[in-house]
Amino acid sequence: MDNSNIHSLAEYCLNLIEHKNSEIKCTDIFFEKSKYINIEIEENSIKNNEVGEDNGVSIRVINKKGSLGFAYANKLDRFTIERLCKIAIKMMKVATPDPDFKDLPGSFNNYPIVNGLFDKNLKNLEIEDSIKYVNDLIKVCEDDEIAISQSGNFASGYSKTYIFNSNGLYVSRKDTSCLISSNIIVKDKLSKETSSGYERQVERSLKNIDAITIANLALEDAKRNLNRKKIRNMKVPVLLTPKGTISLILRPIATAVNAETFQYERSFLVGKRGQNIGSEFLNIKDNGLIDGAAGSQIFDDEGVPCKNKKIIEEGNFLKTGLLHNSYTAGKDGVESTGNAARSSYVSIPSIGITNFIMKPGDISFEEIMKDIKEGIVLDYTGDSPNISTGDFSGLILHGNLIRNGEIKEPLNETMIGINLLDLFQKINAVSKEYRVYGAFQAPYVKIKSVNIIGGAN
């Protein structure tokens, strides 16, 4: 399917809808064609090689009262488009009116320039040439004394997206991405206890993939968690690793500043715009314009240009700190922030982050550790906070004791409980080192003191 074909299908569709029903206000069409390769390892051995492709289209139709109909299929021909138009209109007719709907975006004169989002080496990558990355993973596990197994994968994907709407917008983009992941199991020879460690890397260009480092990080993670101990209740400083920072600070804030969550008043940050919600160390932005970053885009999934937006500055939650798509922006009477996101052609645009970043600090990880006499390092909890209340109480799945500035025994059956607003106020150090996990960039963050509930009581 070439560009001119997609173009003529889109025009055909827009024409068809325009002449179908005088009640219709606007329409958008989203095309996506994609292909991927995936190599999986299990039991530290290559297990499966996979290739796949998809071509899909979705049509969104909205009438003058704001009623919205949506239909999608994964066949790209005139016959299918015609049927989808009919179905989308049928859906629109039964939908409820929505006076909050203003309009779809118009066309834009300028789009930002962001480099490094497409790597032709990835688009043309053959599975045979990707084997070396998983072989690197396998070797790290093989060479270690106590590693007993590893699962993981290497995947790469290419997609081309086209967005058209009845306000004259037409844009297209090409994206590539690749991913390497490692989950290593280690077993202590004496205690026979096992534990696992996980690490992943997502990149836009193949040259940045570093399988050996990823496997080594997973291995260190697994070893740090071997021979876990139950501890007693305590109230101590907690050091969040970058992964911990993502699950307790970045991800919850990303959900809480999503304008849709906000408008439904399901966010613990409702009523807090323009106010201080954390210590001076809390600085957050959403930046879609970083060259080569996993979350970067020229435009969002409605065709609106992406931006760099400050969300929280020195603990102040900015009045402009919400992430919008065109619908929520229209409802609030502001401009879309370029955060419309679809999981693929199968979904209507919701709201998503681009690159969600916590600003690193001035001091090093070592300097922060040095000051902690007794504390906890929290790397991973399977739990996530309650976004409407900000309450968090969860099990520390990967975490260790800190004694005299050193990482010590891993924790078993240990829970942590805190309200996020309390946690944000208690941030008293942020490291200059940071890690990038896909669309998140996170430093180490120290929380002054937190209640820890141990399993040894």
Place this chain on the structure above:
Amino acid sequence: MEISDELKEIDENLIKQLNQIAKEKVEYWDIRTEVNNGTSLDFNDQKSKEISSFEIINCGIRAFKNGGWGFSVLKDLKRESIKLGFQKAMKLACLSESLCKVKFNINQRDPLIVQYQNSRKKKLDDIDIEDKIKLVKEHEQIASNYSSYVKNTRTIYLDGHSQTLFLNSSGSKIIQDLSFLRLFCLVYTKKNDTIQSSVNSVAGIGGYEIVETDEAINLSKKTAKEAVALLDAKSPVGGKFTIISDPKLTGTIIHEAFGHSCEADLVLNNESILKDKIGEKIASEGVNIIDNPTLGQGRQFNLPYELFGSYFIDDEGIPSEKTIIIENGILKNYLHNLETSSRMNVPPNGHGRASISSERPQVRMGFSYLEPKDWSLEDIVEDTKDGILCEDFQYGYTDPTSGNFQFKCRFSYRIKDGEKQEIMRDVALSGMILEALNKISAIGNKQTFNYSVGMCGKGGQRIRVCDGAPYIRIEDITVGGLN
């Protein structure tokens, strides 16, 4: 059964050609294709957010050689595309074979040629979209008008129809035609600064009759009632407690914290705490845990349709069967797909499932449950000096390599000297699953047994499941509240 035009493309002639291509190059292959369509209605605060309809075609072609798999995914069912995809899958299988260190064979099975269509008293296609909308609106109204404390409501209606064709190198040809429906209700309440929520769903394999049972009709009212009751719930206490767990919470713990460890793919990958434990006593005497995805179990719960987690034949052409996992405290069987059963040299037990044809089958549960015994709920409560009765389930997770779990129930009651006290909220339970299974001190009777429905995620694939249990009592569980 009327076969869709797309699936008719794959005829005997094409199958013959594929067999020719595969001859002596690969040891096993299978093709899964499906044609899906459905409707999704998503309402928020009595307004439609998404009214949508879809038509999706999926095809996954798998080839196997001596420990190596190749998989090729396509989205059209043209003969030429299938042939090309088939050749790709074969090539990838040979590549995997040349690199893999773990060698094994797939045990050959007799071909199965069969068609299955689930019964549907009211066909989804015969129900007008306006009627489906009306149903959702009614639920939204009931929830919104339940109390002035109701802040937001959300109701999601999803239905779907899928026709799948399965072919494999042994000559199997299985056509299944399924229709399913899920209705999902979420209510947020607010009083002063307290925000609470509750969520419930009804789902099954069948027709529109799924939303016409008493349980379905009462769904929004029940959800609103729970969310309002939670507003006055006190903060829970922390520490070690005796727990009485309701069917919904127990079923989830059985599924999440234990069931996944029984999946033989995790066992083979050293990710399960149950490795090398077949034949060992791992739970209290009297504990029986089963996974039974076979059809015909809706009746047991007075449902006019099939359970959401049930299936006729799995996604590798193996009929579903009842698998005994724990019998009287002793671990008897793992759950298997074609590969794990071949490698462990046991018969497959029909647990190879994929979310859609373009995903590879994994080892998955269907309807997993703890069998009831003899305690009534009243007797369990009366017999408990100091404990917490935990009801419903918010979410939970487990570290598979250690068995360390945490689950959050939706609400709970303190039990003191055999008496149920005031309602509490947000109770989190944690423990080690193999310790917990040995601390079960009472198992409820048949009258206390119930099931629940859900979508289970593993390796990025979400599939339909059910779990079930009676009320049970577990000693010595760590409970953590916020305070």
